[in-house]
Amino acid sequence: MQSPWLQQALLSESAHNITPLDRDLKVDVVIVGGGYTGLWTAIELKNRDPSMDVAIIEKDICGAGASAANAGFALPMWLQLPLLEKISNTSKAIHIGRASIAAIDDIREISLSNDIDTQISHSNTIWGATCEKQSGHWDKMLSLMEAFQVHSYQVLDKHKIQQMTGSDSLIAGVIDTASIMIHPGNLVRGLRRVALNKGVRIFEKTPMTKLGRTTPPTVETTKGKITARKVVLAMYGWSLSIPELRRSAMVMFTDAAMTVPIPDKLRDIGFYDAPGFTDSRTFIESIRPTSDGRVMVTKSGGWLPFGDRLDACPEYTCRSENELRRVLESYHPSLKDVEIEGTWCGPIDRTMDGLPTFGRLPTCPHIVFGYGYSGAGIVPSRVGSHILASLVQDLKDEWTSCPLVRPLKKDFPNEPFRWIGGHIVKSAIERKDRLDHEGLAVGPITKFWLQFTPKSYKPS
Ligand SMILES: Cc1cc2nc3c(=O)[nH]c(=O)nc-3n(C[C@H](O)[C@H](O)[C@H](O)COP(=O)(O)OP(=O)(O)OC[C@H]3O[C@@H](n4cnc5c(N)ncnc54)[C@H](O)[C@@H]3O)c2cc1C
Numbered sequence: 001m002q003s004p005w006l007q008q009a010l011l012s013e014s015a016h017n018i019t020p021l022d023r024d025l026k027v028d029v030v031i032v033g034g035g036y037t038g039l040w041t042a043i044e045l046k047n048r049d050p051s052m053d054v055a056i057i058e059k060d061i062c063g064a065g066a067s068a069a070n071a072g073f074a075l076p077m078w079l080q081l082p083l084l085e086k087i088s089n090t091s092k093a094i095h096i097g098r099a100s101i102a103a104i105d106d107i108r109e110i111s112l113s114n115d116i117d118t119q120i121s122h123s124n125t126i127w128g129a130t131c132e133k134q135s136g137h138w139d140k141m142l143s144l145m146e147a148f149q150v151h152s153y154q155v156l157d158k159h160k161i162q163q164m165t166g167s168d169s170l171i172a173g174v175i176d177t178a179s180i181m182i183h184p185g186n187l188v189r190g191l192r193r194v195a196l197n198k199g200v201r202i203f204e205k206t207p208m209t210k211l212g213r214t215t216p217p218t219v220e221t222t223k224g225k226i227t228a229r230k231v232v233l234a235m236y237g238w239s240l241s242i243p244e245l246r247r248s249a250m251v252m253f254t255d256a257a258m259t260v261p262i263p264d265k266l267r268d269i270g271f272y273d274a275p276g277f278t279d280s281r282t283f284i285e286s287i288r289p290t291s292d293g294r295v296m297v298t299k300s301g302g303w304l305p306f307g308d309r310l311d312a313c314p315e316y317t318c319r320s321e322n323e324l325r326r327v328l329e330s331y332h333p334s335l336k337d338v339e340i341e342g343t344w345c346g347p348i349d350r351t352m353d354g355l356p357t358f359g360r361l362p363t364c365p366h367i368v369f370g371y372g373y374s375g376a377g378i379v380p381s382r383v384g385s386h387i388l389a390s391l392v393q394d395l396k397d398e399w400t401s402c403p404l405v406r407p408l409k410k411d412f413p414n415e416p417f418r419w420i421g422g423h424i425v426k427s428a429i430e431r432k433d434r435l436d437h438e439g440l441a442v443g444p445i446t447k448f449w450l451q452f453t454p455k456s457y458k459p460s
Helices: 002-009 036-048 078-087 090-113 138-147 160-163 182-195 236-240 242-247 263-269 321-330 380-394 417-437 444-450
Strands: 025-032 054-057 125-129 153-157 173-175 201-203 211-212 218-221 225-231 250-259 276-278 285-289 296-298 340-350 359-363 366-370
Touching: 002 182, 002 276, 002 340, 025 036, 025 078, 036 054, 036 182, 036 366, 036 380, 054 225, 078 090, 078 138, 090 182, 090 380, 125 160, 138 173, 153 160, 182 201, 225 380, 236 242, 236 250, 236 340, 236 366, 242 359, 250 321, 250 417, 285 321, 296 321, 321 340, 359 380, 366 380, 417 444
Parallel strands: 025 054, 025 225, 054 201, 125 276, 225 366
Antiparallel strands: 125 173, 153 173, 211 218, 218 225, 250 296, 250 340, 276 285, 285 296, 359 366
């Protein structure tokens, strides 16, 4: 199930050589996972020490995970400041916020200097509300941002949003003026090219079958064993296959659809080159224009895998094409009959507090990991690559002492309780999202289950 983003990115490549691992190997660092996290980390390590021998193994092809399946909203991490401050201190929290702005600059810079067609749109992202109950919850967030001297969020009324997006479905919102929108597939495939040019060895179609928590650690694959000084697990939701990482995060899929190019129609309705926007449901909906005049929509709260069986995901989305079309129609009614080019879904790795987690495996300090982006990983994965590189180099610096390097938690139960509980919480969220729109309050049982909802990166 390749997203149109990945299909487009692969089409634009002149040659695409897949090299699976076919022998034993000794390297300085082996990275498991060829998405943004793995590729940025490999590039960062090579920038710091060009002589370092770095290899990546990827079970499919680079970008086949979430990195080419996402909606392309590259968001700064300012909204996480209050929580980061709570678990560390003000200056460490601000360091992460600033690092996220630098990460957006890095996306621009690496695209420019390596001719990556990231299709950056500076039209920003709007957080909107589609009903009274979901409106105004950003007031608290905005006053907190003021306290941190962050001025990149601006409140918009219905009229202004309508002017900017052509949609009258949002009754109010906040624009994030530091955010950009990108072509996620071109970015991840571009990072692959940059990593290869820097001498990183990339073995695709090479799943890790066993992780040796030894000194030095080992990574086994079907046709060869890699012995490395350090192992980086950049496996995103698939981190749940690592027992030590399983209970700190859960995975739920998000469904997505993309239309065929309709630039003239988008110009007519005022959505060409416009900001993308998301609503304020817990199971968030988002809609954005692409630079070639398509529209992409997403709806979270899809398929819930049992344990780490992410690859058992059916070859279709949880919602039908018609349901995704209804999302599109609710924001832009005139697009209801537009041809949909593709639908797909992808995993979201959620931690309970919505912050990613980085660290060393408690069972082997030579194995480091980063995951739990909770729905917004484009920017944090670049921030995380600094952290992972410093962990690999055993440095004691601002990255290894940052609040995202933290002990693993046991927030989520083992199976089958996780799957059963997950479905109950999922129903409670669906009920709340529906009742909010009917102007009704949830009952005590729904309220009880809602307390187990993992936090999101959006203002709440
Ligand atoms: C539909 C959707 C919409 C999203 N929208 C946004 C958005 O608008 N903005 C945003 O910031 N974020 C968004 N995200 C989240 C974002 O895509 C991720 O946080 C980000 O891509 C994480 O990058 P990653 O490299 O950690 O993960 P991935 O890109 O998934 O990379 C992990 C890789 O590890 C590989 N792997 C797993 N197990 C093994 C193994 N055993 N051996 C070898 N390789 C293995 C996988 O194949 C995969 O390629 C969205 C996600 C989805 C699914």
